[in-house]
Amino acid sequence: MGQIELNNVDYKYQPDTPFEATALQAINFTVETGSYTALIGHTGSGKSTLIQLIDGLIKPTSGEVTVVDHHLTATSNSKDLDQLRKNVGIVFQFPESQLFEETVLKDIAFGPKNFGKTDAEATAIAKKSMALVGLTADFAEKSPFDLSGGQMRRVAIAGVLALEPEILILDEPTAGLDASGQAQIMNLFKQLNVEQGITIILVTHNMEDVAKYANQVYVLNHGAIVKSGTPREIFANQQWLMENYLTVPVTTRVAQKLIDKGYSFDEFPLTVAELSQKLIPKLKGEQ
Amino acid sequence: MFTKVILGRYVPIDSVIHRLDPRSKLVLSLYFIVLVFFANNWQSYAFLAATTLATILLTKVQLKFFWEGIRPLIFIIILTVLLQIVFSAGGTVYWHWGIFSITSMGLVNGVYVFMRFFLIICMSTVLTLTTPPLLIADAVESLMKPLLKIKVPVYEIALMLSIALRFIPTLMDETQKIMNAQRARGVNFSSGSLIKRVKSIVPILIPLFISAFNRAEDLATAMESRGYRGGDHRSKFRILKWRGADTIACVGLAAITAGLFLLRLL
Numbered sequence: 001m002g003q004i005e006l007n008n009v010d011y012k013y014q015p016d017t018p019f020e021a022t023a024l025q026a027i028n029f030t031v032e033t034g035s036y037t038a039l040i041g042h043t044g045s046g047k048s049t050l051i052q053l054i055d056g057l058i059k060p061t062s063g064e065v066t067v068v069d070h071h072l073t074a075t076s077n078s079k080d081l082d083q084l085r086k087n088v089g090i091v092f093q094f095p096e097s098q099l100f101e102e103t104v105l106k107d108i109a110f111g112p113k114n115f116g117k118t119d120a121e122a123t124a125i126a127k128k129s130m131a132l133v134g135l136t137a138d139f140a141e142k143s144p145f146d147l148s149g150g151q152m153r154r155v156a157i158a159g160v161l162a163l164e165p166e167i168l169i170l171d172e173p174t175a176g177l178d179a180s181g182q183a184q185i186m187n188l189f190k191q192l193n194v195e196q197g198i199t200i201i202l203v204t205h206n207m208e209d210v211a212k213y214a215n216q217v218y219v220l221n222h223g224a225i226v227k228s229g230t231p232r233e234i235f236a237n238q239q240w241l242m243e244n245y246l247t248v249p250v251t252t253r254v255a256q257k258l259i260d261k262g263y264s265f266d267e268f269p270l271t272v273a274e275l276s277q278k279l280i281p282k283l284k285g286e287q
Numbered sequence: 288m289f290t291k292v293i294l295g296r297y298v299p300i301d302s303v304i305h306r307l308d309p310r311s312k313l314v315l316s317l318y319f320i321v322l323v324f325f326a327n328n329w330q331s332y333a334f335l336a337a338t339t340l341a342t343i344l345l346t347k348v349q350l351k352f353f354w355e356g357i358r359p360l361i362f363i364i365i366l367t368v369l370l371q372i373v374f375s376a377g378g379t380v381y382w383h384w385g386i387f388s389i390t391s392m393g394l395v396n397g398v399y400v401f402m403r404f405f406l407i408i409c410m411s412t413v414l415t416l417t418t419p420p421l422l423i424a425d426a427v428e429s430l431m432k433p434l435l436k437i438k439v440p441v442y443e444i445a446l447m448l449s450i451a452l453r454f455i456p457t458l459m460d461e462t463q464k465i466m467n468a469q470r471a472r473g474v475n476f477s478s479g480s481l482i483k484r485v486k487s488i489v490p491i492l493i494p495l496f497i498s499a500f501n502r503a504e505d506l507a508t509a510m511e512s513r514g515y516r517g518g519d520h521r522s523k524f525r526i527l528k529w530r531g532a533d534t535i536a537c538v539g540l541a542a543i544t545a546g547l548f549l550l551r552l553l
Contacts, residue, residue: 052467055471057467057470057471078477078478082475085470085471085473086473088471089471090468090471092464092467092468092471095468097461097464097465097468097494097498098465098468098469098472098490098494099494100489100490100493100494110472110490111472111473113473114472114473114474114475115473145497159472160471160472163472163473
């Protein structure tokens with residue numbers, strides 16, 4: 001039994017209206033406590049619907065969603081959903097569009113206050129979150145609308161981290177950021193995963209990130225889970241990924257080319273570090 | 288939240304009505320609304336109901352859609368009909384209490400009011416279900432052209448209308464997205480006191496305003512960089528074409544008008 005469990009879940013948008021559309025079908029999905037799960041699939045495959053189900057923003061049309069010790073079915077009332085949200089934090093795509101308070105500190109403290117923290121507690125948590133995402137104390141009293149896009153993104157992420165969630169869902173958290181910003185933010189999430197044991201679910205189109213950070217991958221296609229496994233298992237079959245409109249990390253592509261030329265690896269390399277580690281002894285041996 | 292709203296939605300299928308010129312559809316549906324108020328007896332209402340039903344069938348849109356269009360207004364309809372029944376005097380009195388009374392005239396008036404609502408809603412739903420919003424905007428522009436003579440900025444109004452219509456779905460998506468983000472941060476839109484609920488709108492409204500203004504600025508820059516300099520002296524890509532079917536529709540409605548006035552004499 002994992003921390004998050006979806007049992008035969010279906011989700012339909014606007015059921016019983018002329019505009020009914022099935023978004024998810026017969027989803028079985030398990031996430032273990034402290035794991036780092038990546039959700040991949042091309043646009044419109046149901047990734048966003050799935051993460052909304054996990055946070056109780058929508059109810060399943062049929063089947064059961066279990067998050068920590070909350071169970072959600074089609075007939076659950078909205079009180080149960082509110083309870084569930086305490087455990088889960090979501091960083092939505094372009095989360096800077098959720099900022100609204102007069103100061104950065106107030107905006108970050110907004111979430112904890114909603115979940116019952118006192119003003120003093122919320123402010124303390126907000127300061128901690130600011131430090132986590134790399135915002136110095138002089139940002140605290142600034143208006144979030146005077147900041148740059150990257151800084152706003154950090155404020156928004158700090159606002160989610162301030163909820164102190166056990167489960168953190170990231171929907172393309174680095175979209176539109178520059179290269180160094182992307183690396184910083186992704187490393188922060190990995191650090192939270194390793195040091196504080198926060199369970200992470202990452203929705204992404206960036207296969208390099210999947211290879212580098214995730215330890216479990218689910219592939220969605222047309223509202224159904226078509227494959228799951230470790231990144232190594234998923235990326236080993238490049239042909240299959242291409243057929244499902246997905247790409248593979250550059251490293252694995254290089255490795256595949258080397259295999260085609262006659263090299264062989266005992267274990268398929270995923271990241272640049274792994275590939276170079278395996279190549280160096282081979283190159284030395286050949287000399 | 289907005290998924291239940293069907294008013295103003297377009298259903299893209301192909302039918303005789305879908306192919307009509309949006310100008311004729313707009314004018315004819317407005318004309319029909321006026322016409323409904325000329326009906327004054329059972330026969331004329333039955334006649335108009337039959338023509339409405341015929342039009343609905345011609346659109347090939349499922350009847351379910353029209354029902355969805357009426358449903359949100361059902362409370363207003365019932366309230367008006369009830370007031371009409373209870374407060375109308377005349378004819379045989381069936382029930383009487385203080386200022387309230389149910390009379391034969393009151394019942395008849397109630398049915399008439401109900402029919403008026405029903406027919407008008409159905410016909411306007413025909414217009415919106417069969418015409419894409421942008422074409423309605425084009426039709427409005429075309430029909431307003433004579434106002435250019437009295438210096439009404441018709442082209443600017445038409446552009447505003449097109450942009451506004453284009454951004455309704457975008458802003459709705461945006462609202463839903465922001466609501467989800469704030470709900471994930473613990474805002475509760477559906478419980479608590481009235482004041483608390485009103486306060487919970489702030490975290491939606493402020494981001495929404497900001498994103499709308501940002502979008503407007505970006506759009507304006509993009510339009511200027513593509514050579515937009517104002518309404519006049521621009522060509523039109525979507526050209527409205529008056530076809531035989533439009534003339535037939537107008538003749539048809541003229542015949543219906545004639546029929547209605549004949550029935551009034553009965």
